[in-house]
Amino acid sequence: MKWYRLYIVTAWLSIGCSQKTLEKPQWLNATSSITIGQDSLYFIVPEANWSASISTPVQLIYPDLVQNEDELVVIIKPIGGIIEGMAFLTLESEENQFIYSFQLKNPQKVTQLTDLRTPKTLSTDSSLVQQQILYRFDDVGNLIPLAGESYFEEKYIELLPETGTFQSETGTPQSSFYVEAGTVVDIPLSYSLDGPNHQIRIQTGPLMDRFDNKIADGTHILFFFQRGDQRIKIESVTEDAFATLTVPREMVANSKLVASIAQVSSQTLNLLPND
Amino acid sequence: MKNQDQLLWSEFLGKRLLLVALSLGLLTHGIIIYFTLPQTYDAYVHMFFADHYSRFWFEPWEYRWYTGFLTISYPPLVHQLIALISKVFPLKIAFSIYSIAIYEALILGIYRFTKMFYSKQTAGVAAILAVVLSSLVETLHVYGQVPTLTGLAFLLNALPFMYQYIKSSDWRYLLMSLAFISVTVSSHHVTAIFGMVFFIAPAILMALVDGNPDLGQKKLFGRFIPDLLVMAWKKKKEILFFGFSVIILTITLIFPYWYWSRTDPISQVSIPHGSRDNFLEVTSSGLVFYIIPLLLIFALLPAISFLITRKKRHLGWAVSFYLCLLLGSGGTTPLPKMMLGETAFNILTLDRFGFWASIIAIPYISHFLLAFLGGSVKEFWIQKFGETSHFLILGFSGFSYLLFLIYIFHLASFRPLQPKAVAIEPIINFLNRDDHMRWRYLTLGFGDQMAWLSSNTLAATIDGNYHSARRLPEMTSRAVERLENAKYLMEEGMASLDDFLTKAEKYQLKYVFSNDRYYDPLLFYSGWNRTIRLENGIMVWEKGNISTIQPTRPTELNPFLKKAWGILPLSTLLCAVGLTVLYLFHFKKSQEELVSQEAARFFPRLVIYPSAWLPFILFSGFLMYQIYELLLVDEQKDPTTTIYSHFDDLDFQRFEEAFQFFKPGPEYSLDQYLLEKSVSDGGLLPSFAKLDDLQIDTIALTATAAEMNVKSTWRTSLGPRVKEELMKLEKINQHWYIIPPKVFLQIPEEQVISYTYTLFKKMGKRQISSFPTVKDDRIKKPFAGFYQANLVLVEDELRLTGELINADNIPITLAMKAVVTFKNDSSETFYPKRSFHYNLAPKASTFFEIPIGKQADSGDKEIIDISLELETDISERGYIRGGELSYQLTSDTENKAEFEATMKNPFTGEITIPGVLLAEKDASGRIIQVDLWTHSQSIRAGLEGRFLIPFQKVENQARILEHLPISLMINGQERQLLDQKPNDGFSPLERISLLPHCFLAQEIYLQ
Missing domain, CATH: 2.60.40 (Immunoglobulin-like)
Structure with a gap:
């Protein structure tokens, strides 16, 4: 009855021997920040069949690979736009996985400034103080730092007691704010x-x-x-x-x-x- | 041999007649149904149910009516079948196809039912009669009650099988009868329940008597009853087994219905129905519910009575027939109420009994007709009076009956049952866009077409058309059918509608689609604003500050019951069809066919003569009476009739006809009349009113002249209005004419007037996107402030009164409510009614009063807190509230005051309803009462109106309660009273202040 144990051990050994452990590929142009559509990643890899994927908190990206013997180039094609942030590249071959982390960014695109005012409508009877919040974002929805590296700016603006419709810093019709007349003081x-x-x-x-x-x-x-x-x-x-x-x-x-x-x-x- | 030949001929003719009947039914009803169904009462309701199953087959919760109800409140088979057909054809066509199919089944059922009574030939005549019987025609083309017809069709098909089972005890007949009864149960519960009594019991009795030929020879008050009981005892196994099977099927097949009835019973005030009226007093109800369906039965009552009492096998049918005839007479005698009991009498609609009487009568009518057409009666008549007279009387009777039928088909033309057809596509487009479906809507003046609109949209309405399923207290506590025809339901209907329009927030009711100007004043003074007139002419009214429909938990039903509801009813039909096929191909040929051999070969003269003449007399008499009423009645035979007829034409806006009652002459033409009418009419009376009552008193009367005092009471949406006038009449050439009254019209000095309107436009969502509004697009909540808020006790009734102002620079619409918290932690919400301006121009103010009603001084219902909550929103509609108001206090006593007022209209359109908001104040200037007063006549552009305004003071009975704090909330935030007080500019300050509060019908804001 003990003969079957021999079979198990032999099988285990053969499986173990068939799994090859590969060396970790060397990332030649390692950097902390990668721009989609612009930067490629160069690796020296053991000769094997390699596949790659990039994980972000929101989506999974499958880059193109160009392999020439021990040289592997990971090309991240331009796509519509991603939510920027930490990303992980996984290189995989024969059940070996190697992970590299970096910040993934969109190439520079059109950004939009948002100027929010509260209150949007003021009366000259009030203090005429308005809160302004500024922030900028790209067409994918990523916040882009403002001029001074901060993502938000908050100001309290004292408006002039002059009625009218005024443009905000963005100049869009929706962001305009209004000063209305207050109560009449005298009725001639x-x-x-x-x-x-x-x-x-x-x-x-x-x-x-x-x-x-x-x-x-x-x-x-x-x-x-x-x-x-x-x-x-x-x-x-x-x-x-x-x-x-x-x-x-x-x-x-x-x-x-x-x-x-x-x-x-x-x-x-x-x-x-x-x- | 001769008998056999006759039998063969009878059988052949019977089948031929059946085929003719089926073809005739298809040709007539098949063509007409599509055109009559929009005018029927119930067709659209059944289409709505079908639409429900088409969308949500296994889900019985229907959210689109009444904040939701369960469709297990009605047996589903008919609706499910129409739903299945509607998967291929549009819904209306699916309904028509189903109606025709079921009518064909009904013709077949009547044929087979009649074979229990008489020969196949008689049955063939019965089938033809089924095509033209007035009660069936009315049920389909006036009522649209296809479930009734379905239940009846399958019940009549079941009865012969049941009869044969009782006679032969063959289990296969039992199976067939139960299969058909199952379909009846799944289609129409009332037919199933009452069918037992009025159809199945007599059929059992007939089978028992036929099973023992000697039994029929016994004396009725001798051995018959005891021997019948003995026979019944012998067949007890069959009877009991059948009875129990039917009961079990009735319970299990529609078990969810019984479950719903038990767990959520109907508890509402009885809804009036014309079938319960005294038909001698309310002749219109008598016409629709008794005369039309039963005139043929009354005409042939001698023949029916003779045949139904001729043999004892008909005893059960005789009892059923006369009982149904009596119950169908409604409130004409006290007997139906005594027999049914008050509760059942007030819940049931009694026309169904008359309908069943007409069905029971079919075999007897057919047998007599056959005898008259080609049997013993014909022979007698020809012998007595000749062939020509027989032909003539037959022809005239038939022809007059045909005209009678045509009259029924066109009943809607003579007595409109529905408003004109409304194109629903613009309404659906409105509901589909801009999230309008997130609120409930209400239709007014649509008639039963409101169900058709519901079938075509997923939006929800607060109203509905299936009264048994509704549970809203504002509806169940009043004797009203639908809100949508509230004006026909007098004070109860208008009170119910008023509730919903005032408490719109309670049910998230935001839109009203109005097809009837009658309701405009009520809508306006309840705070609704006209938004847009759709392409189909329907006006959309909107109320501001209404929250969206909150998700409500539907009444849960066990998933197994849901599945059963969706599967079992349809299975009964499949089962019945399958068994029928088996029966026809494998069983029928081996069995003795059910055909009664009874034949009445002799009719007494007392039966022949009246039965021969009455149809012609009654039908032609009826038609002549209708023609007389329409065309020949002398509407000017005396002063009173003249005035009645004149007002009748005015009420229905038939001005040309109304003009005919004026004394003819060159000085008063139709043109002059219409011109005077256009300038003097207008206002609450008569533009927004319906004539309710006319009281005419004779002041003076000679042979050629009369002076009459006419007091007319008009129903308006703001309550009744009475108008009294003196009318002079003159008799010319045997006709009385009204002498045209002298109309003293104001003439404006100016030939052209101008007025500068300041109109506002709310831009709304500027970003064209179906996504929710972005932050930048959100418009601020306008500012408002309370000048004062007082809790006032007047005798034993509490009210919240006060004054507030639109503190903003834009016009606003207001929604106000008072949330009262009691000692037991419960709370109740109250709303202002008409004593309030719901729209205010910038810096305009208004008084308000919220009635709270009687409240307890102590105990659980003692008030501990009151929160007065105001929501504002920008309004561009309806903030112009009146003209130049001039007033003078002419009388001031302890309890009453009277003002003499003049209102000048500076606008370019008429002030349709001049109105005034009055606020009574105490010595400190605190408001203790607010009331709305309206004038019945409009004020034309550039002119002025003078009126006396009575006012009931409450100063001596009112007391301001200061111990209860009133918390003020505006747009969800706590606020205090404004420091400044308004200055009314007068010295000394007024104790009763007036503000204009007028309704302008001209759609200034919609241009």
Whole structure:
């Protein structure tokens, strides 16, 4: 019964003897950083059939191999683009594996700067301080260092109290930011007679915020007329920092008039007091 | 020999007639069905179910209706078959193909069913009758109830097998009958359940009597019953085995249905149905549910009654027939309710009983018709009155019945059952783009076409068309069918719709596709905005700040039950078909064919005369009545009728017809009338109203003149409105005419007016990509602020009131809710209704009131916290809220106030519904009540409207509760009240403030 053990040992030995241990290939142009499509890796290898693969955290790349006796060239062909970072080249032959590590990079491509602003819309009633974050990335999505080797820049910018649409550092339409007018500070109110038509033309404006910016078009303005027990409420909107209203004379003669926008009111105006 | 010859001839003729019937059925119904099905009540619902199985065969959870429901709530076979056909043909065509196939099976079933009663010749006549029977025509072409027809077709095919099994005890007949009954059970549960009582029991009785020829000779109130029981006892094995088998099949084949019924029973308020009406009072219901399906039965009732009571073998059928006839009469007598019990009466639709009565009557009608066409009755008639009169009466009866049938086919033209067809492709395109499917939608004014839209999209609607399966409390607590036809369901329907439109956030309801202007005022004042008018004319309304549908866990069903639901019903059909083939080729020829030898060779005169004349009298009388109603009724016979007819035309916008009631004369032309109408009409009344009631009182009446006080009540989506007017009439040439009222119209001074609108446009997603919005594209949440928020107790009802402002420079839309937390940690959410401006211009403010209802002072339901939450979004729609409002307090008592108001319209379009938001304040200026008041008449461009505004004050009953803190949240962030207070500009400050709140129908923002 012990004869089968002999067979096992003999078989084991023969398998063991058939596996050849190869020397580790010598990387002639060893470097810490490889650029796809530009750099090739040169090795001195024992004569055997070799295969290669490059592993990145995201994908597996199979480079081309050119072998001439003991010289092996690993050519990494240009592909669409990779997520840059640590990569491992595995050279394999007859169950021998040899691993080499390096940083894998894309060749220099077009990059895009991103300028994020918060808040994107400011009012002149606020502090007008805006947070800016800058970063740059390539078309594959890799972050590219900014001018000073850092990947992000954060700034607090104090804007001028001037209303308008402003471009960011990238100049793209989407990244523009806006400064809007704040609350009106004063409501100048006046009226004039439109004699032939028996009408009164009431005008408010210019309606400006505390920094002399025109308030937004379409701002709701209420005109309150009071004559004894009768009250008249007319709603209107501003245009180009003015609001005008034309009413029949008999409707408002001898009335008191107040105009208000939100909680800001004008002085009381007496309309045609002797009428 | 002669008998044998007659038998052979009868058999040959019977089969020929069957073939003719099958061909006729294909030619008539096969062609017509595709055109009538869009007008039917139920066809689209069944197509929707079929679409479900076509997409999700083994998954019973259907998410597209009611936030989801289980399709195991309806036996699946019919829908699964249509789904399979729809894999090859479009869904509508698949439905039509299935309908025709099942109608053919039904014709065959009626033929075989009739053979239990009479000869093959009679059965052949019955098959022809099945093609033209009004109840079947109505069920298919008016109701679209194919599961009913399927269940019936297979049940009628099963009965002869069951009959033969009881008679001969041959297990092969049992197998055949059970195979067909299995298909019935898998198709239509109601037919299966009630079929036992009304069809199977009489068939068993017939088999027992036929199995013992002497039994039929016994006296009914003598030995018949005891001997029948003895016979039944002898056949107890067969009867019990059959009964138990049917029960087991009924339970196992659709076990998920019973499981659903048990674990999720229907508990909702009874939904009104016309079949339960008193047909003498509600004649329209009587027409559809009783007259149309049963007029032929009533016409031949003498013959049916004679034949059905002639022999004891028909005893069971007699009981079934008369019982069904009685139950089908609905609420006309108290008997159906007494017999069924209140619960069953209010759940069941009773038209099905009348339908079954008409089916039971078929053999008797056919036998009489055969006798009249070429049997003993014909011989009698010719002998008495001659061949010509026989031919004439036959011809006229047949012709009038044919016209009656044509009337049924065209019923939808005379009494529209559905709105006009809506092209659904633009709606589907809208739902498919820009993630619109992430919210629920609702259709209004689509009729049953809403199910057709659902069949063609994966988007979900909050509404649905299968009432047994819905569980939403806003629907089950009210007597409403669908939200989509809420206006026809009076206050209950509108209240239910109002709930959903107000609490849209609760169900992630964001889009309303409106095909009916009637609902526009309600939509507007509930905070909905018009977005876009689609190419098919449908207006899309949208509500802002609604969150997307959150994934909900569907009701889980055991995977085994799911598989069974998908496999067993279809297997029953395959089984039935397979067994039928075996039966036909291997078994039938060796067996004695089931053909009854009974024949009534004599009909008494009391039966012949009425049965001969009644069909002609009834059908032609019915048609003449319809023609009279349509064309010949004198609508101007007296002042009251004149006014009723005039208002009827106005209600249906038939202005040319309405004009005919005015006194003719050169000074008042149709042109003048329409012109005056176009400028004086408009507003809530009558543009957005339906006439509900008309009360006409005579003030003065002579032979040629009348003065009538007319009080019309109109239903609008904002509630009923009453209009009272005095009308003068004059009689000219036997007709009464209304004297045209003098219309005093305002005339604007200007010939051309101008108004500068400031319109905004939200650019939306600027990056053209189906990916979610990038950070740069996200628009900020607009700013808003609360001026005040008060918890007010008025008598025993709580409400949250206050005022807020759009603090931003852009127009905004608002969504507000109050989350109330109770002592037992539960919470409830409340929403403002119409006392709120949902859209605000930059720097505009609004009052608000959120009713909270009665709340407990102590116990679990004591309020411990209130969170008032506001969400804002940019709006470019609907923030123009009114004209120039001038008002004066004319009356002010302890409880009431009245304002005299004038509103001038400076816009270039009419102010369709002038409205005012009123806020009552206490002495400190805190708001205690907010209310919306609307005026019924519109204000044309450049003109003004004057009205009196009544206001019920609550100052003496109101108390502001300060002990409960109200936390304020705006866009998810905690906020405080604004420091500054709005200045209303008046001195002294108003105790009741008014703000315009008007609806402008002109789509200014959509240009």
